[in-house]
Each structure stands twice: as structure tokens, then as C-alpha cells.
Amino acid sequence: xxxxxxxxxxGRRSDGSLIRRPLSPHLQVYDMAQMTSAxxxxxxxxGVIWSAGTLLLVWWLMAAATGEAAFAAVQWFxxxxxxxxxxxxxxAAGWYHTLAGIRHLxxxxxxxxxxxxxxxxxxxxxxxxxxxTVLTWVLLLLFWN
Amino acid sequence: xxxxxxxxEAALRxxxxxxxxxxxxxxxxxHWWMQRVTSLALLPLTLWFVISLxxxxxxxxxxxxxxxxxxxxxxxxxxxxxxxxxHMAAGLQVVVEDYVRGELRRKGLILLIQGGSALMALxxxxxxxxxxxxx
Numbered sequence: 001x002x003x004x005x006x007x008x009x010x011g012r013r014s015d016g017s018l019i020r021r022p023l024s025p026h027l028q029v030y031d032m033a034q035m036t037s038a039x040x041x042x043x044x045x046x047g048v049i050w051s052a053g054t055l056l057l058v059w060w061l062m063a064a065a066t067g068e069a070a071f072a073a074v075q076w077f078x079x080x081x082x083x084x085x086x087x088x089x090x091x092a093a094g095w096y097h098t099l100a101g102i103r104h105l106x107x108x109x110x111x112x113x114x115x116x117x118x119x120x121x122x123x124x125x126x127x128x129x130x131x132x133t134v135l136t137w138v139l140l141l142l143f144w145n
Numbered sequence: 146x147x148x149x150x151x152x153x154e155a156a157l158r159x160x161x162x163x164x165x166x167x168x169x170x171x172x173x174x175x176h177w178w179m180q181r182v183t184s185l186a187l188l189p190l191t192l193w194f195v196i197s198l199x200x201x202x203x204x205x206x207x208x209x210x211x212x213x214x215x216x217x218x219x220x221x222x223x224x225x226x227x228x229x230x231x232h233m234a235a236g237l238q239v240v241v242e243d244y245v246r247g248e249l250r251r252k253g254l255i256l257l258i259q260g261g262s263a264l265m266a267l268x269x270x271x272x273x274x275x276x277x278x279x280x
Contacts, residue, residue, distance in 0.1 A: 044236075044240060047233075047236045047237075047240075048236075048237065048240065050233070051233045051236070051237055054229060054230070054233060054265060055265070057229075057269060058265045058268050058269050058272075061213070061222075061268070061269045061272035061273060062268055062269075062272045064206075064209055064210060064213060064272060064276060065271070065272035065273075065275045065276050068206050071206050071209070072206070094191070094195075098188065098191065101184050102188070104184075105181065105184065105185070108181060136195060136199070139199050140198075140199050140202050143199050143200060143202055144202045144203045
């Protein structure tokens with residue numbers, strides 16, 4: 001009992017005997033080739049990626065507030081190959097996290113828990129992410145002036 | 146409990162504690178609920194922001210300042226900033242709580258996340274306000 005929360009890990013097997021359960025979605029417990037668990041951890045990973053991505057938002061806004069030279073620097077970076085690659089990755093991660101998030105809100109409302117629905121909405125999230133990511137960049141390139 | 150014989154589940158819960166429904170963390174479902182509330186707020190705000198950025202692609206410095214400083218845009222940006230960094234801190238905190246062992250390391254990381262998110266939110270909001278109030 002090195003961790004104070006170990007007490008909370010104690011559960012029961014279906015035969016009634018006690019078992020010390022792992023705390024949380026530990027990756028090694030699940031078969032990651034399953035769509036359900038893979039999409040679940042992807043939601044988390046894309047959330048963490050976007051948390052890092054907000055640094056770009058802070059940089060962009062602070063540079064705009066600082067002056068023309070600072071703004072030119074951030075615009076140069078975002079327009080560079082690395083910058084565009086980062087923005088494209090963030091777009092995909094953002095759409096995934098948004099669509100998977102809507103799926104989570106649906107579950108929070110108590111809907112779509114049966115297995116066929118879970119697979120159908122999971123596929124919809126993947127297809128939607130691809131479509132919306134491409135659409136975003138097509139629009140971006142169309143409106144670039 | 147570890148001897149496998151008995152589990153005393155309700156013994157330490159007082160009637161008052163049960164009525165308050167706040168649990169051992171003293172905040173009930175507040176953290177979970179605010180994560181959902183901010184996620185709902187972020188749906189329209191992020192969509193608006195993405196569409197705005199598409200419109201801003203290739204815009205000059207003056208045009209960008211004019212966009213950020215326009216009253217409606219500035220208010221929506223401030224709302225986006227508040228929802229984004231609240232949602233981000235809440236989400237990252239849960240990741241740390243789930244995966245990081247050791248009370249000191251876990252608490253330290255959570256404080257770092259909350260402090261970092263607060264600073265990023267303040268910096269972003271300050272930038273928007275400075276641009277909006279200067280024009």
C-alpha cells in the first residue's frame with residue numbers, strides 16, 4: 001500500500017472474492033487492436049495534443065498584441081513547412097477530439113451504448129475526421145489571399 | 146478488507162454527508178460536469194474560430210488586429226479562451242490522476258497544469274484586450 005488510493009482499487013470478482021483492480025484505463029490491460037479501446041485512448045491523446053497546440057494560439061495572440069515584427073515571426077513560422085504540418089496535424093486531432101467528444105456527450109445522455117451503435121458511431125467519427133480535416137484545408141487554400 | 150472476509154461499505158458515511166453528496170473530494174460531480182459544460186461551449190466557439198481563421202488566411206497585420214479588436218470577435222475570443230483553458234486543465238488533470246503514481250508527483254503535476262493553464266489563459270485574454278482596447 002504505497003499509494004493512498006490503493007484502498008479504492010479493491011473490487012469483487014463475479015464469484016464474490018476480493019480482487020485488487022488496476023486504477024484506470026491502463027493501456028496494457030486492453031487489446032488495442034479493438035476499435036473501442038483504440039478510439040477511447042485516441043480521444044485522450046488528441047486532447048493532450050491539442051493542449052500542446054494551444055501554445056500556438058497563445059503565441060499568435062501575444063505576438064499580435066506585441067507588434068508587427070513579433071507577428072511577422074509567428075506568421076512566418078505558421079506558414080513554414082513545419083508550421084503547416086503542425087497546423088494540419090492539429091486540425092485532424094481537433095476534429096477527432098470534437099467528434100469523439102460529441103460521441104461521449106451522447107453516451108453521457110445515456111444513448112448509443114449497444115455494441116452495433118458503438119461501432120457505427122466509432123466509424124462515423126473516423127470518417128468524419130477525415131472528411132472535415134480535408135474540407136477545412138480545401139477551404140483554407142481556397143480563401144487564401 | 147484485504148483478508149477477503151468482509152467489506153464495510155456504508156459504515157463511514159454520515160447521513161449529512163450522504164445528503165450533501167459531495168464525496169471524499171468535497172466537490173461532488175463539479176469537475177466532471179464543468180468538463181461537459183465547457184465542451185458544449187467549445188463546439189460553437191471552436192467552429193466559429195476555425196471559420197474565422199480560414200477567413201484570416203493570408204491577412205495582413207492590420208487586418209488581423211482589426212478582426213481581433215472588433216467587439217463581437219473580442220468577446221467571442223475571450224469566451225473561447227476561458228472555455229478552452231478550463232477544459233484543457235480539467236482534461237489534463239484527469240490524465241495525470243489516472244496515470245501518475247505517488248502523491249507528491251501527482252499533486253505537483255496537477256498544480257503545474259493548473260498554473261500553466263491559468264497563465265496561458267491570462268496571456269491570451271490580455272492580448273485580446275490590449276488589441277481590442279487600443280483600437
